[in-house]
Amino acid sequence: MGDNSLKFSSYITDDNNNTMVKEFILMAFSDIAQLQKILFVTILLSYMICISGNISIIIFIIIDPLLHTPMYIFIGTFAVLEIMFVTVTIPKLLDNLISEKKSISFLGCFTQLYFFNGLGITECYLLAIMAFDRDLAINNPFHYLSIMSKELCFKLAGAPWIVGLTISLLTTFFTARLKYCGPNKINNFVCDAAPLQDLSCSDPFISKVAILIAAVFAVVIPFIIIIGFYIHIINTILKIKSSAGKKKAFSTCSSHLIVASLYYGTAMIVYITPVGSQLDKFLALIYTVLTPLLNPFIYTLRNKDVKSAMRKSKTLIIDFLSVSVFH
Template sequence: MDKVNKTSVEGFILLAFSDLHQLQIPLFCAMLLIYITCVSGDLSVIFLVRTEPSLHTPMYIFISTLAATEMMFVTSIIPNLLANLIAGKNRISFIGCFTQLFVTDTLGTAQCYFLAVMAFDRNLAISNPLHYSSIMTQTLCVQLAILPWIVGIITVAIPFIFTVMLDFCGSNEVNHFFCDFAPLHSLACSDPFIAQVLANSGALFAVALPFIITVGFYIHIIIIIAKINSAESKQKAFSTCSSHLTVAGLDYLTSITVYVVPKGSRYDRYLALIFTFITPLLNPFIYTFRNKDVKRALFKSRRLKLCQGSF
């Protein structure tokens, strides 16, 4: 009889940063600038890798695929947030909310596993350089590029199903700037315990496991580099993975802070800003400015444009 009297919500209200009344416009401008810069940077990396023959290697294919994933990740969140900040469009339909939940968490998980795949690639290149090209074939490269997406979908699907099956009949105000597991669980009328356990387990599988895999590969890489006698060879070996190590450290540090540490703090949404916006913003620049091959390709492309313009 209780279920009959329950009124299911038809949509949710994303509170986002509505409490920061005087900062809505400055925050909108900052988010818009970040979004444009992030998308432009990722598109530049993708375009450069596709058009420059010297970058048609597994490492740069993985980098461009990670850039595409990050671009889709921020696109699934920022446009809604911008509309919320500037026009007060804070309502999102039930289907729209859970679609955003599934897409963002799948892409976020895929990002973490892309970093693990890239660590495997660098480990293989440094530990077995003579047989690297014969092992890392085009087929294996494509399979490894697809694997994070598959893992992301499977990891998110189970807690997603149990969350969408919860009863939502009371408050529909989501204390976040996008739909995520923890804030939605707090709104459920039915017991969310199983959904919470599955979501927390999924977070560990999505973030902690690829982090452990990545750390394991880099420990192996460091051991191999330490055995190299030539200082020049050591520097060359480490330079091939320094940019990835920087990105991996930044990504895992922020994602572990957001998705693995206990939830419930009023600072959750501010911590999520770092993982959602700042990290994807910095990654294209890290790959550009800390990577000699990418900088060389950029200078070559710029020089070619200047030569064409002089005729």
């Protein structure tokens, strides 16, 4: 009786008497019930650390005048993006792990799809912008600040959002306009284009072509841009005669290089894995949870300016508490 009522509630009938899906079932990790509580605690802790870590970076950048430079404006923008990216998927996954109701509404699914892809594309282009910034700083150190003005910096920081959310709007539109008349079970913890296309009862050819074209602009082009800038950066560093000079030049871009490698490395592993395999959900966890979790630590542990801002903040907090206690 329960299964029949659930099946009935998941579908509606349109004006032409066709059965249409009104919600999807995110299967997530329901096939390994014994691990769901462990996953819930692990993912919740990771989410909290990721959010607090990125918020801390934003606060340090805001309160320390020495961090009011283009590089840290981009890092702060990246931190905001990471907070939004994990929040699109993780709260729903956490709810899925502890709730018997695994469903997500039709509108909710495509809203998640839009922001999941849009913010992912934004991250690709922001990483490319950050690579350009590092290339400019290393190859034109004396003209860097005159070229990378605050106006240009804010424009470059905002451009990836426009590109990412626009491309995602187009791909989401072509995927949402497909007909969904059942089944409605997605073998993942997030609404993504490929599994949704597989559930469609209409021809997804146009949607698949649109997503393929979008993938070139969204992932391949910024990836090539990043590779190009780093080839130029490495070539410049190799020409520096002193080892101290080489080390100093490389230290200014090492954090970004690690973050970009982690992001593209995990994303590529996820998307070359056959859809529907048991492994792809765990690989997707790395892409959506682990990588954003590591990024704040990479930028703080490898960055002297951020660590200095942390020490200053700690001193200010101690002074404030001391004044509060004695007064």
